[in-house]
Amino acid sequence: MDVGNSVVFSFTVCLLLSFLSAELFRRFKYPNILGYIFAGIVFGLPGIREFLVPEEFSGLLDFLSNIGIVFFLLLAGADMDLKRLRSLSTPSFLVGTLCFIFPLGAGYLFLSMAGFSSLQSFTIALCLSVTAAAVAVEILMEYDLLKTLEGTVIVGGSVVDDIWGIFSLTILLAFIEVQSPSISSILAVFSRLYLEYLAFFILAYVIGFKIYPYLARLVYMEKTEGGVFTLSIAFGLVITLLSEVFGLSSLIGAFIAGLIINRNIQSKKEGREIISNLKAVTFGLIMPFFFISMGLKFSFPAILSDLPLLFALALIAFVGKYAGAIVSGYLTGLNWSSINSVGLGMNDRGGIELIIAVVAVTHELINDTVFSVVLSMSFITTFISLYLFKRQVAKNMRQLTPLVDDSIRHCGRKKCGLNDV
Numbered sequence: 160m161d162v163g164n165s166v167v168f169s170f171t172v173c174l175l176l177s178f179l180s181a182e183l184f185r186r187f188k189y190p191n192i193l194g195y196i197f198a199g200i201v202f203g204l205p206g207i208r209e210f211l212v213p214e215e216f217s218g219l220l221d222f223l224s225n226i227g228i229v230f231f232l233l234l235a236g237a238d239m240d241l242k243r244l245r246s247l248s249t250p251s252f253l254v255g256t257l258c259f260i261f262p263l264g265a266g267y268l269f270l271s272m273a274g275f276s277s278l279q280s281f282t283i284a285l286c287l288s289v290t291a292a293a294v295a296v297e298i299l300m301e302y303d304l305l306k307t308l309e310g311t312v313i314v315g316g317s318v319v320d321d322i323w324g325i326f327s328l329t330i331l332l333a334f335i336e337v338q339s340p341s342i343s344s345i346l347a348v349f350s351r352l353y354l355e356y357l358a359f360f361i362l363a364y365v366i367g368f369k370i371y372p373y374l375a376r377l378v379y380m381e382k383t384e385g386g387v388f389t390l391s392i393a394f395g396l397v398i399t400l401l402s403e404v405f406g407l408s409s410l411i412g413a414f415i416a417g418l419i420i421n422r423n424i425q426s427k428k429e430g431r432e433i434i435s436n437l438k439a440v441t442f443g444l445i446m447p448f449f450f451i452s453m454g455l456k457f458s459f460p461a462i463l464s465d466l467p468l469l470f471a472l473a474l475i476a477f478v479g480k481y482a483g484a485i486v487s488g489y490l491t492g493l494n495w496s497s498i499n500s501v502g503l504g505m506n507d508r509g510g511i512e513l514i515i516a517v518v519a520v521t522h523e524l525i526n527d528t529v530f531s532v533v534l535s536m537s538f539i540t541t542f543i544s545l546y547l548f549k550r551q552v553a554k555n556m557r558q559l560t561p562l563v564d565d566s567i568r569h570c571g572r573k574k575c576g577l578n579d580v
Contacts, residue, residue, distance in 0.1 A: 165213060165215055165216065166215055166216050166219055169211055169212060169213060169216040170216070170219065172211055173198075173202065173211060173212070173447075173448070173451055174444075174447060174448075176198055176202075176211075177194070177195050177198035177199070177447045177450075177451055178447070180194040180195065180197055180198040180201075181194030181195050181198070181447070182194070184197070188545065188549060189541070189542070189545060190291070190507070190509050190541065191442070192291075192450055192509040192510075192513075193509060193538060193541065193542075195446070195447045195450035195451060195454070196450045196451075196453055196454045196457075196509075196534065196538070197454065198447075198450075198451060198454060199450055199451035199452065199453055199454015199455050199457070200454040200455075200457045201454070202451060202454065202455060203454060203455040203456075203457060208455070212455065220448055220451070220452055220455075221452070223445055223448035223449065223452075224448055224449045224451075224452035224453075224517075226445060227441075227445045227446045227448060227449030228410060228413075228449060228514055228517065229396075229399055229409060229410070229413045230413075230437075230440070230441040230445050230446065231441060231446060231449070231514065232325075232410055232413040232414040232417065232514070233395045233399070233413045233414070233416055233417040233420075233437070233441075234417060234434075234437050234438060234441050235321065235325075235414060235417060235511075236413070236414045236415065236416065236417020236418040236419075236420070236421060237391075237395075237417040237418075237420045237421045237424075237433070237434060237437060238417075238421070238434050238437075238438070239318065239321075239417070239418065239421055249491055250308075250311075250312045250315075250316075250487065250488070250491040250493060251311065251312050251314075251315025251316050251318075251319065252315070252316075252319055253487035253490060253491055254312050254313075254315075254316035254319075254483065254484060254487045254488070254501055254505065255290075255315065255316035255317065255318065255319025255320045255322075255323070256319060256323065256487075257483035257484075257486055257487045258288075258290065258316060258320060258479075258480045258483035258484055258487070258505045259288045259289070259290075259319075259320050259323040259324070259483070260288075260483065261479040261480070261482045261483040261486075262284070262287040262288045262475060262476050262478075262479025262480055262483070263284045263285065263287065263288040263327075263479075264284075264479075265284075265475050265478075265479045266280070266283065266284030266287040266288070266472065266475050266476070266479065267280045267281060267284040269471065269475055270283055270284060273468070278334055278335075278524060279524055279525060279529075281331065281334075282331060282515065282519045282524050282525065283472070283519075283525065283529065283533065285324070285327050285328070285331065285512065285515050286512040286513075286515050286516050286519075286533045286536070286537075287472060287475060287476040287479065287512070287536070288320075288323075288324070288327075288476075288479070288512070289320060289321070289323075289324040289508065289510060289511045289512040289515070290316070290317045290320040290321070290480070290505050290506070290507060290508070290510075291317075291507050291508050291509045291510035291511070291512075291541075308493070308497055309497050309500040309501060309504070312493075312497070312501050313500075313501055313504040313505060316501070316505055317505065320505070321510075321511060324511040324512070324515075325411075325414055325511065328408075328410065328411070328511070328514070328515055328518070329408075329411055331515065331518070331519075332408045332410070332411070332518070333352055335522050335524070351406075352407070355405045355406050355407055356405075356407065358405055359401060359402060359405040359407060359412075360415075362401060363398055363401065363415060363416070363419065366394070366397065366398065366401075367394070367398065367416070367419035367420075367422075367423070368419070368422075368423070371390075371391075371394045371419070371420075371423060372423050374390055375387050375390055375391070375423070378390050385436070387432075387433060388432065388433050388436045388437070391420050391424075391433050391437075392437070394416065394419075394420065395413065395416040395417065395420060396416075397416075398412055398413075398415065398416035398419065399412040399413045399416055400412075402415070410514065410518070420433070450513075453513060453516075453517065453534065454534075456520065456527060456530055456531070456534075457530075457531050457534055457535075458527055458528065458531045459531075461527055461528035461531045461532075462528075462531050462532065462535055464528065465528055465529075465532055468529075468532050469532045469535050469536060469539075472532060472533070472536045473535075473536045473539045473540055476506075476508075476536055476540050477506055477540050477543065477544065480502060480505050480506045481502040481503075481506065483502075483505070484498055484501045484502030484505055485498055485502065488501060488502075499551060500548070500551055500552065503544050503545075503547050503548035503551055504544075504548055506540055506541070506543075506544030506548075507540075507541050507544055507545060508536075508537040508540055508541050509537055509541055512533070512537065513534070513537065516530055516533045516534065
């Protein structure tokens with residue numbers, strides 16, 4: 160088989176088998192992402208790797224993995240509910256913030272005492288702190304509970320959590336540039352970043368709010384099939400490249416480009432089509448290879464050699480999120496049933512923390528063993544939290560309405576950010 164056919168064969172088989180794996184996970188109400196990663200782990204087993212991922216396919220896989228991160232963050236910005244962000248209730252903001260801070264702080268302290276450097280501790284702790292609540296939202300939708308207090312708090316809290324995650328990723332990328340950490344070197348890097356961000360934002364504003372909307376209107380008037388979508392992707396990639404030119408990370412550039420697209424397409428029919436098409440391309444074609452690439456980096460021997468670290472991080476990640484929900488729930492007057500649902504719903508993972516882990520291993524902040532531990536931690540906490548969350552929702556399905564009413568009466572409708580019906 161020549162090189163061209165070999166690459167096409169590997170691409171097709173990997174895409175098909177990873178799709179089947181993702182659908183199997185989805186059938187049992189678990190995230191597609193876990194199915195893709197599981198497929199990557201299987202593809203990396205001795206004997207299978209040589210057959211499915213030959214040397215000539217590795218270059219394409221690396222390219223798809225890198226572009227997958229860009230598309231993921233572009234979609235994250237474009238699909239962010241800015242209206243919900245502006246109207247977040249007090250419980251949502253506190254849940255999102257404390258569920259991020261608690262595992263971050265606990266993880267950092269534990270890892271520092273375990274002998275990791277400050278930057279390594281911060282990086283790994285970040286991976287414990289980010290939420291991917293999409294599956295919990297799907298479960299709430301299945302039981303028609305998305306607009307209950309629990310649903311509102313989980314969705315709003317996950318948005319806040321994502322914002323903190325992106326912000327922390329920006330800080331991490333800045334610290335990576337500091338070769339010898341000191342107050343003067345850190346101030347120098349952040350001063351330079353401030354000027355670079357300022358110049359980048361000015362140029363991005365001109366392109367994003369002057370040129371892009373004008374071209375989009377012209378393309379839309381021409382009724383070109385998929386024209387506005389193609390233009391939006393091209394715009395996103397241009398902004399991403401500009402962020403690299405100004406010395407910033409392409410990851411941050413992609414997210415900002417997504418936010419600009421979001422701002423331009425809000426409340427427009429073509430906007431919904433752009434988001435729908437972007438999701439289809441990202442999760443249907445590109446992102447599977449990013450997660451496959453992650454799975455290929457997984458090492459069973461590495462996990463077996465460091466099981467105590469795995470169990471410690473999984474425990475800190477799970478308990479930290481849950482503790483954040485308990486404290487924020489107590490401060491805002493949520494009852495125990497609501498706190499339990501929120502604590503479990505906020506414990507899903509499989510999103511930005513995986514990108515942080517890839518950035519860390521790429522810059523040699525963590526080794527393959529720690530990377531495998533972080534990946535396993537995401538698996539374990541997501542499986543456990545979703546299993547318990549589904550049981551909690553099913554158990555209280557008939558009782559949740561009065562429970563929500565009690566919670567609202569307890570904390571007050573205005574305090575909870577809910578309007579009278």
